[in-house]
Every structure is written in C-alpha cells, then in structure tokens.
Amino acid sequence: MPKDSGIGASPKRREDVRFLTGNGNYTDDINAHGQAYVHFLRSDLAHGKINGIDTAAAEAMPGVVRIFTAADFEAVGGVPCGWQITDRHGEVMQEPKHPILAEGKVRHVGEAIAAVVADSPEQARDAAEAIELDIEELPAVIDMKAAVADSSVKVHDDLTSNLCFDWGFVEENREAVEQAFQDAAHVTTLELINNRLIANPMEPRVAIGEYNRSSDDSTLYTTSQNPHVIRLLMGAFVLGIPEHKLRVVAPDVGGGFGTKIFHYAEEAFCTFAAKACNRAIKWTSSRSEAFMSDAHGRDHVSKIELALDADNNFTAVRTDTYANMGAYLSTFAPAVPTWLHGILMAGNYKTPLVYVNVKAVFTNTVPVDAYRGAGRPEATFQLERVVDKAARELGVDPIALRRQNFITEFPYATPVAVEYDTGDYNATMDKLEEIADLSGFATRRAASEAKGKIRGLGVNCYIEACGIAPSNLVGQLGARAGLYESATVRVNATGGLVVMTGSHSHGQGHETAFPQVIAEMIGIDESMIEIVHGDTAKVPMGMGTYGSRSLAVGGSAMVKATEKIIAKAKKIAAHLMEAADADIELKDGQFSVAGTDKSVAWGDVTLAAYVPHNYPLEDIEPGLEETAFYDPSNFTYPSGAYACEVEVDPDTGKVSIERFSAADDFGNIVNPMIVDGQVHGGIGQGIGQALLEGCVYDENGQLLSASFMDYAMPRADDLPFYAVDHSCQTPCTHNPLGVKGCGEAGAIGSPPAVVNAVVDALQSAGKNVTHIDMPLSPGRVWAAMNG
C-alpha cells in the first residue's frame, strides 16, 4: 500500500489551489501605492561607443518623472560576480565592471542605456522613443575562437584581451594524460557544440522597488530564486544598503531554471530609483526584453578525446572547451564551465586520468550563466557522445562498453577532486533496459522501416553533483559566498508549526513536500505545518534554490531545526510526566515514558512551552522555536540511465521522439509525484535543447532568435509521454534524509540520448554520420544524411 502521508507519499499539492483559481501572487500581480513605471531603452547595437544621450525632448513628454543614465549611478557599484576563478597560470580571472546602465560603450544588444520613469508604462515607453542616442557602431565579436585571436576587437578596452581565464583541471595531471593518449590502443575524438539556450521561464522578470522615507528602509519585490542572495549582493556590493535596511521579497515565481538566480541591474535600478524619485518603481519585462536581458545558458564549443586500452578500458579523458561568458560576468558565470563542469568529467566511469581545459571568453552577447544543469549537461553531453562514438568505432555494444567501465565500488574518489558517496550504475542500467523494453527495439525498428521511417536507439548514463555545496570547499574554489542553508521552525502554542526556509519554491512544490518530512518526524498531520519562504523579512537567512539543492541542503537544515525542537519538547514532556529526559519517546504525536503507559500529546507539550505554569523554568526557557544552519559535507551524486528512440523521416530529416525512458537514482524520495514531474520537465527541456532550441546571433551581434516565433520552445506536440522510474535508490550517506536531488537530472541526461539515437538511426541506414550538432533540426539532419 502506498503511504498517504509523510515521507514517500504523494499528497496533492497545496499550492495548486491558488494557482488553479487565479489566486497566485506573482510579482507582476503586486502594485505599490502610487507606483511609477520604468522602461529601459536598450541597445540595438552589439558594440558601440556612446557619444551622447539627449533626453531633453523625452523629459518634456507627458507623465515623465525622471530619466536616468549612467551618470546617475556614479556613486554606486556595478553588478557583482559571485565567483572568482584562478586559472592554470595562477592568474585570477579578468573581471570587467558591469554597470547598471551602459557606461561609455554598449557591449551587447539589449544592454540598458537609459531608463525612463513615468506615471504609466505606456508613457515611459513613448518617452523612451524620444531619447536621441548618438552611438558610433564598432565592430562586434561574436565567435569565441575569433575573440581570443590577437587581432580581435576587444569587448572591454581596459582588459588585456577577451580571454576571461584559461582554466586547467587537474593541472598536475596534464602530462600524465598526454602520456596516456600516447600509450592508448584506441583514441576517439569528437568536436561538438553545446548550443546556446535561453531559459525562458514562462513568467518574465519583474522588479518593484519601494522606499520608506520615514524608516529609511528599502524593499524590492523580485522574481528571484534566492531573495537573500539578492539582498546581500545588491545591498553590499551595488547600493551600499545594509541588510537590516533592505527587504527582498520573491513571492510566487513562475519558473526559474537558473536564470532567476542572478542579481540583475534592473533590480538595483528599481531599488535605487524608488529612493531617488520617492515613489515605488515597477518594471515588468516584456518577453522581447527577456530574450536579450535574461542570462543565457550553455554555449560551449568543445573537443573531447577518450583513450582506451586494448581491452576497451577507458584510460584517459581530455577536453578542451571554449565557454562563452557574454559581455559581462553574470553572478555564477565563471563557476559553470569550471567547477560545475570539470568535476563531472569522470562521469560514471573509472577512468583514472582526466584533464579539462576551459577558456572562458568575452563576446558582444548577453551574459551567459547557469541554466538547468549548469555545466553538468555540458560534461555529460561530451562524455556520453564520445563513449557512444568509441563503441561504434570499436564495433562493440554501447551499453556493454559503458558497463565494462562503470564505477562499481563506493565511496569512489574520482581523479577530478570529488568523492561519490553512493550509486549503482548497473542497477539503473538494468532498470532502464526493462522500462524501455530495449529487447523489443528490433521489432519496433522493423515496424518503422515498414512505414518508411528510420528508427534509432540512443542510450546513455549520467552522474551529476547536486546539493551545492560544502562552504569550505567552494571557498577554496573561488566562491564568494557560503552555500549552506538555514531553517527556523516555530511551533505555536496550539501545536501548529511554521517553517521559515531559505529554500525558494518556484514550481518545485516545497509547500507540500517539506511538511511531509516534519509530519513524519513528529507524527502529526501535514496540515499543521506551514512553509514560509521568499521574504527576507520573514526568513532569517537563506541561500536559495538552484543546483537541485532544496531538499538536500534546505531540507537538511529543516530536519536539524526540527530535531532541536523535538529534543526540547522531550525535556518538557519529561517534566510533565515526572520522568527522565532519556526515557521519553515520541511516536505519532505522543510523548510517552518508555516501559510505562504514561503519555502526553504533542499539543500538551507545545501549550506548556508557551503557558509555562508547570514548567522546568530553572532548566529551559519557555517557547518552542529553533533555528539550524546546515552546511553539507559533500555534494550529492544523483545518477541514472536514459534511453531515447527516434524516428527520422528520410525525405525531410524531421526527427520525432517515439519513446523516452529514464531510470534515475535520487536516493530516498519524499514525494514521488513531484519527483516524476521534475524529471518530466527536465526531459522536456533536454529534448528541447537536442531538437529545437538554439540561440542565434548573426556576425554583427544581432540576436536573431529573439521571440517565441524565432526561438523554438518545445510544444506539447513535439514531446511524447515519458516512462520514468526512480526505484533504484542508493541513499546519500551524508545528509539526514538520504536524498540526492532531482531537479536537473532530466535536462542533463536527455540530450545525449536524443543525439545518440539520431546517429544510430542514420548509421543503421548506411549513412556515415558520426555527429550532428544540436539542435537536430530537419535541415541539419537532412544535410547530414545527404552531405
């Protein structure tokens, strides 16, 4: 019997009722009294020198409150970057200033040049059109390899070049890896592109700044995955507002996928301008603005090599990657192609030697930063494509080659600095073979052939590092923050609980899943537990939600705080029953004295804590509220195996996904329904990357894929039903729930499965195709078949 409550149950989501009835409270649904509206005038050039901005005519337009340019921001800082990389030569990365409004030059299409504040959004937009810009167009650099040539135009005149850093990992292994390649019986090489993507959460970004003149407090409402991080970055580094004078609220947020982690200039602008204008200031991004101002994702150009011995054992992996940073460093940008990518290059395999080189490059494009998976999809795609290619070159079964090289003993220290605590890669592969019915593939291939289609099967595995991260480790690696999480559990006199968590829910269902954990721990009904998140005035501290960390890190903090609650409650119960603390047991919401029939209910104890008439005041304080911080001792390592079957239309090159199966190991699972949904969504985005999505700039830096008419978002008829399974569970050994995280797996594991399947299809049809770069549009597939 499936459970109907607690850990492992799938209660229906409590947040759904408000979303299904139109009662969500998204940032754009909030209006401040007397608010004005800002419209940003954005650059339509990728690179240019600003010779003049004439706002006189615009200022005379109806409703205009004030027009801001860079000159108004001389006293404040630029948008900060949260991670500093030290490169293979011991140099720290080049870090250009990222101004709130363009200073002297524009460096990408979409960069904000001026901001018009007016009484209505229409008036602000009308006035922005009346601003006269004198901008001298400069040659733009878009291609990364061209950008690092000595002759290249520089994105930032004050930097030595467009190379942000040249990172090597593990640098000490560089020569040993070279030797392994010289000694190899077989080397497989693959050059590939991890296509640039635009996250496109369905809710565009919104920011509302407020200033209270009587208290000198500022408030920012924003569409963020981590309001406390925004408070710290914006308060300390941009505007100079101490945290106790700044409140950041991220209410219902309509999807994040990474692009709502970062601190954006528009947030700082609204907070700053609210004080300057003494009015609340609201900005609602249009989708067109989102395309050219939200941080983009991926955009790696890589060469990967795999060395094998005569028995097909992997002996070394080497990769060279160019990673696009865009024109400025976004919050986590330098961490994505380095630590979130390099430490995964061992994959599921016991390859003894790995060397990763990453050149991060500035170009005249929108900043690039974390997008669902962030570095791990790029690592997985390279590895799982090159392993597949090696199997085909060697004429061996791709699954067998993988199994032969799987890590099978845990814990396992990889050659890329991390130690996998648990996993069972053969078990997930076994499960995949079952749920994907791989034994029936030949029959299905014949059926496809009979109707004139070419069927292909692609299989791959993945491992990822989630639950970021041990603060002392990431500190050594260049993080400018700790990556713990906090939770405060407040028990009320009548027994209900409020959990104030630093994790933020923007679709993940924390309001439903987190209470399941506490209900199980105490033995009370989930309806007695309320989750509060997304407001720095209500939640003491938080590092937010990204990197599949909410339950593994935020949930662990909540468990620790609840353990403190239970420990104190047991002392109160012991006093009430005149027993020793050590003899008190808690089960099903009842405290009892071991070996007796004496018991008191949860509610009796919570009432005693707040009405301490009969209470051990000499030993413990009244009240029942505890805070805990949890700093993980390691990453978590979800893993799995994915299979995709495609049909290729030989006449058009169109690829359709016929079957998609995912067998994941997420460790323990709190709410299977929510986990399924997370995997579905990740797969949808991964298939989107593989078949449809691609951000395209022309050589002048014009963003060609700048609307939903040009950027191919996956639609319902592009995608199939998915078969997902998470019954293989090797619990994490170092967090209290044994959980690993499930938010990104689908997006990490699915792109190589799709490409492997298409290559399989084409090779089965006798085509000498070893790789096609994503997205596998009909045109590209047709060209590969007929090239």
Place this chain on the structure above:
Amino acid sequence: MAKVSMTVNGKAASAEVEGRTLLVSFLREELGLTGTHVGCDTSQCGACVVHVDGKAVKSCTMLALEAEGAEVATIEGQAEPDGTLNTIQAAFREHHGLQCGFCTPGMVMSAAALLKDNPKPSEQDVREYLEGNLCRCTGYHNIVKSIMAASGQDVSALAAE
C-alpha cells in the same frame, strides 16, 4: 479614452480605457483579475487565454474595446462559488498538471475550450490543440494526462506515473 462595458465572470464591468488598451490589461489592471497572465508579446505562449463569448481567445491579442458587450470568462470564474474546483482544475491537481502555475490559467481555459468541442480527445488531439500554450515546467506529460482525465478517460495506462 473611451468607455468599455462587458460582462466578466457573470458580473458587469466597465471602465474608461485608451484605444490601445489590451483586453488582458483591462482584466489585470482595471479589474484586478490577475489570474490571467502575460508570458510573451507575440501571442505565442497562451498564458493569457480567456473565453470571449464562449471562444478561447488570447487576451493579449484583442483590444479591450473589441470586447464591448461581450461575455468574458477568466480563470477566476471557473471554480464553484464555494471554491470547489471544476472538473478540469481538479484533474490538473490530481495529476500534477502544474508546477510553477504561471501557464496554468491559460492551460485550463484552453482545455475547457477543447473539451467543449471535443469531449473525448485523443492524446494527439490534446497535444495539437495545445500548440498555442507553452509550459516550461512539466514537459507537458501531466498536462496532457490531466486534460484526458478531465474528459473522463482512464489515464492509468498512460506511460509510467
């Protein structure tokens, strides 16, 4: 400015609007019905779908003045007055057909229009009908399932839960 009057969720509503005011802006800003969302500016995403005289309409594609005299239905009017979810809303909740919730009002309103015309849609019917509604969270799996379940079809045999 011109006066526009219509019926929204059974109640009379009127206001002075600019000629360029979109129906979605009228609903959100004038009437405070913020359940109808704006997810794009090219009429692609479908987060703003409402019903105008019984037909599904992207309310970002219609001027408020064009709805003069019309019967408009939004997500706020879909549940029973006592708050009980309607069949489609309940199916979305039962089958986890929503995550962040932003596309959800448009999905529910589109689904209602589909089921009115096609009471027992196939999987392919549902997927094709949702061509104009984007969701970034669910991979559509549970949305398609929810709509088929709302039509009274047994969805237990669809690909793994």
